[in-house]
Amino acid sequence: IKFMSGAWQPEAMRDDGTGNEWSSNVGTLRADGTKDVKVLGSECLSKANMQPFPRPCGNASTIPPTPLVPESNSHLSPSSTEVLHCYRFTLFHCTTLDTSSTTMRFLFLYLLGHQIIKLFASWSSLARRRKKVRDTGKVSSTLDILDNRTGRQYNIPILNNAIDTKYLQAISADGTNHVKNRPVDGLRVLDPGFQSTAVTKSRITYVDGVKGTIQYRMYSIEDLFEYHDFEEVAHLLIWGALPSWERKLWLRNALNEGLKPPALVTEAIGRFPADAPPFSMVLAGLAAYAASDPNSIPTAANHPGMYQGDDVGVIDEALVRTISSMAAIVALVYCRQRNRVISAPDPQASFVCNVLLMMGFVDDETNKPKRTVVESLERLWILYCDHEMTNSTAAFLHVASTLADPISCCSAYVASGNGPLHVGAVDLAYKALLQLGTPDKVPGMIADVKAKKHRLFGYGHRIYRTVDPRTKFIKAMLKESEEHGRHNPLLAVALEIDRIASTDPYFTSRNLQANADLYGSFVYMALGFEPDIIAAMMMLSRMPGVMAHWRETRVEQQCPLWRPQQVYIGCDAQDISASNSY
DSSP: OOOTEEEOOGGGGGBSSSSSBBSSOOOEEOOSSEEEEETTTTTEETTTTTOOOEEEOOOOOOOOOOOOOOOOGTTTTTTTTHHHHHHHHHHHHHSSSSSGGGHHHHHHHHHHHHHHHHHHHHHHHHHHTTOOOOOSSSOEEEEEEEEEETTEEEEEHHHTBOOGGGGGGGOOTTTTOOOTTTTOOOOOOOGGGGSSOOOOOSSSSEETTTTEEEEETTTTTTHHHHHHOHHHHHHHHSSSSSOOOOOOOOHHHHHHHHOOOOOHHHHHHTSSSSTTTTTHHHHHHHHHHHHOOOGTTTTTTTTTTSSSSOOHHHHHHHHHHHHHHHHHHHHHHHHHHOOOOOOOOHHHHOOHHHHHHHHOOOOOTTTTTOOOHHHHHHHHHHHHSOOOOOOOHHHHHHHHHOOOOOHHHEEOOOOOHSSSTTHHHHHHHHHHHHHHHHGGGGHHHHHHHTTTTOOOOOOOOTSSSSTTHHHHHHHHHHHHHHTTTTTOOHHHHHHHHHHHHTTTTTHHHOOOBBBBHHHHHHHHHTTTHHHHHHHHHHHHHHHHHHHHHIIIIIIIOOOOOOOEEEEEEOOOOOGGGHHHHH
16 A cells, blocks of 8 residues: 555555546455445545545545644655554544454554654654754854955855855955946956856755755655655745645646636747747747736736735745646647647646646547656656756746746746757757667767767766766666666667766766756657657746745845846047047
8 A cells, every 4th residue: 555645545546647536446345244345536435434535636625634733744754744644544444444354454553553664764864854954044164365455354254155245345445446347346256157156045955966966945856756746846845845635736726727828828839830949939838928917017017016025925826827837838839749739637637647638648548648657757857846046947037036927037947948058958969869870879979079079968967076866766767668668769879878978087087977857858758758849848847946946036035136247358448539549
């Protein structure tokens, strides 16, 4: 029996991904000589009138059992809330079985004990993590700076291995009135490409590129990948805690309500030829979405402080609407590329299931998304939910600092992702693999890379100095797909490149490892997706993380306008009237 999100679910009756019914029959559990205890749909009934219990993909009308702990404590452990939901079912419903069901009692007590052990293990793990909280708010050390221009010495506090540039503003060359670089304004930091510049504080995601670990809030990505689904992880990123069953259903309903695109959006994307670049269609869809709701645009609504952060409800409503809008646009683009009509979402299905349903990515017999595809995509999207301050996330937040609406900010986010040094690298890497065709051509391509005749896209990452921790999960998913007969011949080419790159000093000395996005593209293809939509799907999966960062900067920090400076190295202005310019 597998415990998920406040419900107990026998392995033999896993949900088929549609949220409508169980996909297999687990038989009958006999309570006495005449009555059966059956598990059907979302109800568990017996002669003692057992209460219904919710399914992981149940409908919004299902009332979940009340947790035995306050909802505010739902963040204590990756699985504590689920376990406590299961205790309620076990303790209160097992008593309805009479003495003839000794085996059933033993089974429930055994499972209860097993879950108690897991619960204490999770709490112990959380206690260890709490000891490692980084933002202590205390100064860990100081930095002494001696300005040889003036002879002055400055003592700057170091907090979380960072210094606040406001202290650098006090360092100036007194007595200098030269306009160039305005030294009287204070010392500047020149950091091309933001190699060492942090633009904000965050409690959302931490990536340790040296150890090769990722955590969302206070949970390791391993725990989230193993025990939770995409909606739960999205809630964790955005609101800082794993959801109760009620909160999960609220989020699901809120996302599903925004999945139906306005006619203007459908028409805008429909105007493109089917072979148009998908990112161009996504950008057009975002513009059409913003135009279809001018009241959500601060300047059009004459409400400049709409997204200032004073009204949390407005922020939360906008971020949910933005995630849904992006999903509807990606589904429309996928359908336009294949000259098909977008399907209506199912209000009772999960968010991921509805994305597949709208795209028409369904089984021919049931006309619903396959359970295995839904589950695989849920797990893959958990790995891509967030990755700290990426280029595209920073692009979104840069525009958002002007208090622009989040739909418009998404245009910058998508345009950034389309670049060949970001998500666009996946497209280029796949095309390079397609040109190679077979593993025997890899050595020649590697030689060209060393000779700087060819760039190896899909390898290397600015953050990691070791293997990307997401890669192991993605490779395991690829192995599962091969066991089910879904094999991509280009995967052998990628693995041969990976084998050579992991042993060749040219690559190892530069810490060039295979990017998780590259292997993730093979999972998409193993599930049946064509390469032309994969980059857009990756951008969609990152939306909860982007919205989490937006909410954090608006509600918790209310960051000022992002206005980078420059160091002017041009010539001084001259008096044109006193010179012969021509």
